[in-house]
Amino acid sequence: MNTPVVLITGALSGIGRATAIAYAKEGVRIVVSGRREEAGNALAAELQAMGAQAEFVRADVRFEADVQNLVAKTVARFGRLDIAINNAGTEGRLGPITEQSVEDYENTFASNVLGTLLAVKHEVQVMQTQGSGSIVNLSSIAGKVGIAGASVYVASEHAIEGITKSAALEGAAIGIRVNAVAPGPVATDMLDRFVDSNEEAKARFLDSMPAKRAAEVDEIVQTILFIAGNKARYLTGQSIAVDGGYTAQ
8 A cells, every 4th residue: 555645734733743743653645734834844854854755835724725725735746645634723712702702703713614624625625536535623622512711612613523524424435534533631832822821720620621631642643643544444424532531521
């Protein structure tokens, strides 16, 4: 079998970056994407130094032309697209629902919902001509439960789960799998932003987790790699919560 071609959006930090490094260690051909040119080129060079065939393509998933160009350049460079990890997104501006604005909604939904929709659209267009492919969308426990003070973010994550299920149904008969990974709190900068860098608030939040801690980034990454890969080839339309038991309550 040919070496898989992997595309990762939102690859310049956190889970996306760690996933790119993990795939590079597996020797895949990889395209990483994000909005920061300098950081993206540096990541591509790091992956190349590990022995991976890697390339950075700048893209802002809020804009269809960027997404279309990203997927087209991936195929032009490597000839196909086997695995897509759609990680780009934002938590947006958090706070009570009474303080949310149209701008807050539009910014969060543009990155999280429109960005995921556009990525899946153009990835599926390539994969359906191949008759195969695996897509993993990054969701959140916020796509499964409500969280006070995060209404817009929660709504956007529920939408990602809906896109995932619908795309999976469209792709199942033609060899395309679409799943989601839904982390709970992860030890990244996003967790600090989510609690506004308040250590007491972070401690309370983590204490509400049955596991009493945040996930390590690699615990999320290994789940992504399994779900995306051939060992899970009958798994589609699912959202796997990696949350230390939180959504089991």
